[in-house]
Amino acid sequence: MSLRKKSPSTIDWSKYLKSGNRIFIGSNAAVPNALIEDIIANSQGLHDIEVVHILTLSDDVWVEPKHKDLFKVNAFFIGGEKIRKAINEGRADYTPSFLSEIPKLFNENILPLDVALIMVSPPDEYGYCSLGVSVDIIQAAINKAKYVIAQINPKMPRTNGHSFVHVNQIHASMTVQQYLPETPIPVIDRVTEQVGQYVAMLVDNGSTIQIGIGNIPSAVLRYLAKHKDLGVHSELISDGIIDLMLSGVINNRKKTFHKGKTVVSFCVGTRRLYKFVDGNPHVEFYPSEHVNSPVNIARNDKMVSINSAIEVDLTGQVVSDSIGYHFYSGIGGQVDFIRGASLSKGGKPIIALPSTTKDGKISRIVAHITEGGGVVTSRGHVSYVVTEYGIASLQGKSIRERALELIRIAHPKFRDQLLRDVRKHYWVPEYQENTPTSVPELGEVEIKRFTFADSEYFLRALSPADERKLQEFFYSHNQETLMMRYNHHTTQMTREKSCDLVSVNQHIDLALCLTERDHLGESIQGVGRYYYLEANNSAEVAFVIKESKRGKGMAKALLTEIITIAKIRGVEQLIASVRRDNAPMLKVFEKAGFLRKPSDGYDEVSLAYTL
Numbered sequence: 001m002s003l004r005k006k007s008p009s010t011i012d013w014s015k016y017l018k019s020g021n022r023i024f025i026g027s028n029a030a031v032p033n034a035l036i037e038d039i040i041a042n043s044q045g046l047h048d049i050e051v052v053h054i055l056t057l058s059d060d061v062w063v064e065p066k067h068k069d070l071f072k073v074n075a076f077f078i079g080g081e082k083i084r085k086a087i088n089e090g091r092a093d094y095t096p097s098f099l100s101e102i103p104k105l106f107n108e109n110i111l112p113l114d115v116a117l118i119m120v121s122p123p124d125e126y127g128y129c130s131l132g133v134s135v136d137i138i139q140a141a142i143n144k145a146k147y148v149i150a151q152i153n154p155k156m157p158r159t160n161g162h163s164f165v166h167v168n169q170i171h172a173s174m175t176v177q178q179y180l181p182e183t184p185i186p187v188i189d190r191v192t193e194q195v196g197q198y199v200a201m202l203v204d205n206g207s208t209i210q211i212g213i214g215n216i217p218s219a220v221l222r223y224l225a226k227h228k229d230l231g232v233h234s235e236l237i238s239d240g241i242i243d244l245m246l247s248g249v250i251n252n253r254k255k256t257f258h259k260g261k262t263v264v265s266f267c268v269g270t271r272r273l274y275k276f277v278d279g280n281p282h283v284e285f286y287p288s289e290h291v292n293s294p295v296n297i298a299r300n301d302k303m304v305s306i307n308s309a310i311e312v313d314l315t316g317q318v319v320s321d322s323i324g325y326h327f328y329s330g331i332g333g334q335v336d337f338i339r340g341a342s343l344s345k346g347g348k349p350i351i352a353l354p355s356t357t358k359d360g361k362i363s364r365i366v367a368h369i370t371e372g373g374g375v376v377t378s379r380g381h382v383s384y385v386v387t388e389y390g391i392a393s394l395q396g397k398s399i400r401e402r403a404l405e406l407i408r409i410a411h412p413k414f415r416d417q418l419l420r421d422v423r424k425h426y427w428v429p430e431y432q433e434n435t436p437t438s439v440p441e442l443g444e445v446e447i448k449r450f451t452f453a454d455s456e457y458f459l460r461a462l463s464p465a466d467e468r469k470l471q472e473f474f475y476s477h478n479q480e481t482l483m484m485r486y487n488h489h490t491t492q493m494t495r496e497k498s499c500d501l502v503s504v505n506q507h508i509d510l511a512l513c514l515t516e517r518d519h520l521g522e523s524i525q526g527v528g529r530y531y532y533l534e535a536n537n538s539a540e541v542a543f544v545i546k547e548s549k550r551g552k553g554m555a556k557a558l559l560t561e562i563i564t565i566a567k568i569r570g571v572e573q574l575i576a577s578v579r580r581d582n583a584p585m586l587k588v589f590e591k592a593g594f595l596r597k598p599s600d601g602y603d604e605v606s607l608a609y610t611l
Helices: 033-041 081-088 099-107 138-144 190-202 215-222 240-247 271-277 294-298 334-343 399-408 412-423 464-475 479-486 495-502 554-569 583-591
Strands: 022-025 049-053 071-075 115-120 128-130 147-152 164-166 172-175 208-210 262-264 283-285 303-307 311-313 348-352 375-377 384-387 390-393 447-452 455-461 510-518 521-533 538-545 573-579 604-610
Touching: 033 147, 033 172, 071 081, 099 138, 115 138, 190 215, 190 348, 190 384, 190 390, 190 447, 215 240, 215 303, 240 271, 271 283, 294 303, 294 334, 303 334, 334 348, 334 375, 390 399, 399 412, 399 464, 447 554, 455 554, 464 495, 464 521, 510 554, 521 554, 538 554, 554 573, 554 583, 573 583, 583 604
Parallel strands: 022 049, 022 115, 049 071, 115 147, 147 172, 208 303, 262 283, 303 348, 348 384, 538 573
Antiparallel strands: 128 164, 384 390, 447 455, 455 510, 510 521, 521 538, 573 604
């Protein structure tokens, strides 16, 4: 930490601090390093002081072994490597707690505080200092500690909201200018970029978002640049939010709670961010018990929470604070926001993560949780899990359906083993033999967005996880559609048959669907496919659109995509057989360039398209 213009200490610590006391240290980018250094420099006769805090962007000197007799650390969230190392060596403690409930530990004297060490801006003409970039749990610590000691930092921004503390609440202070710690803007790789694109697809215009810091949040924010009327209700913001606010993408107009305001409890980023929030009336900082309250979060309609994880098992359990027995971070606000988004009207709780570890050797979608790993978010909380291979929708899904959805977004090299592992427990039936395959010709992000008659639809590959969706699609057809598509009165679509139709080797054959999606999941509205005929390098095409969706252009979109992929794959000819009385289908094929072939068939017309 860079300290300048340090004034001589005027704090007599003997008045406020005794051996065995519990002290609180300010959070995130507002760690009062000068106060800690002053305690260490004047620590004669002091020992066994318990230090409690959440994430600290600091050199964390208080946890170094040389200060083990002076400080005993108890972290609610594990940030720096020094803290992490001390906890996993048994020299420090980790106390898991929802961020929204940490203030309760202070307020109800479950963990009574003797001293709160905070950093503030200089007081204004009315005697109010600002907590600046970090309000979070600091406000609760100020209210409950016997003594409040402040480092007054002229470099601390003055932020709006419930971020103020009057000088009469401060028992002692020292003025030390300190540049706030900066976190560099992440470099986004291809995998992270794809995750960001998929997550952005789940964010509807008019949504309110909660997003963290790091590679994936930065990628998501990048792909929100063309959205409209977004709002922010988030425990933290970073630099990625600035340009979206300046461009008007984030304007908070559609929020239903704190309308017109970006609401946070702390921010972490570069100097540009700290300058952006300084005196900004459009960004308001509130304590964690307010911002992270699931009830308050749910007051925002279309609330989208975006969080990450260390691993997710095939039932949807989320591990995010430990790697096996090795504690890595903390519960933080993940469950607060996932629960709040679940309760929100139109809300979407999302977990986003790369499919593998950085070296690609370990899958982060796992058949069972690593021994020692802790479930932070239960299998009942999450609606969506996103990797660079797509979006898994879990809400309302059985264990079998969840397993297939999550295998679909696992890295391809781990899918076969994941399927074998879950079959051991009978989570997936014996007739489900094939793992999902991709359609790389769709692009790096294998989902395409279409608008038909002012409604939004998504084109993607069918996969084994769509077994039930295809059944529902089939049973939505009337008898005329069944006759036109199957040429006979089919009355049943068994799970085995549905499974066979969605378990496609997409590298040989092709099966695409158009889906309609809302906060509860997605439903199939159209299916197009071809069956490859190796003997003459051709493929037979067929598709069906839900009756209520016809005439909107869906058939044309599916057929256009099929033709494009067939060309890329070097297929020489597409063929189709259509009933003579199916005039709309014939029109779609002929408009696409299919020509009628001479045929003796009375009921059907044969068509061909040479590529």
